[in-house]
Amino acid sequence: MSDCCTPEGSCHTTSTTRYRVEGVGSAHCQGVVAKAVGALDDVKAVEVEIGTGLVTVTSSAAPDEAFDQLLAKTVDEAGYAFAGRADA
Numbered sequence: 001m002s003d004c005c006t007p008e009g010s011c012h013t014t015s016t017t018r019y020r021v022e023g024v025g026s027a028h029c030q031g032v033v034a035k036a037v038g039a040l041d042d043v044k045a046v047e048v049e050i051g052t053g054l055v056t057v058t059s060s061a062a063p064d065e066a067f068d069q070l071l072a073k074t075v076d077e078a079g080y081a082f083a084g085r086a087d088a
Contacts, residue, residue, distance in 0.1 A: 014044060015062040020083035021075050024053040029080070036078040040070065054086055 021033055030048045037057060038046045045058040057063070057071070072082035 018086035021053045022081035
């Protein structure tokens with residue numbers, strides 16, 4: 001987790017977490033997953049790797065079990081299989 005503060009003193013925290021998603025085998029799949037995950041509240045950036053299915057999510061809050069469940073539901077609704085945290 002990293003802290004970023006502006007010269008004016010306002011601070012925000014971001015957290016980066018890696019997940020595994022099965023079935024990301026093309027640029028189309030990559031775009032579908034990135035768009036679905038990127039639309040979630042608190043998500044600031046999404047990177048999806050074709051072939052490996054690694055999805056790196058940068059969010060404004062540390063992910064918790066509720067976020068992981070929401071992410072799983074979102075990925076499943078997009079037509080792919082959520083396989084959990086990559087670093088777990």
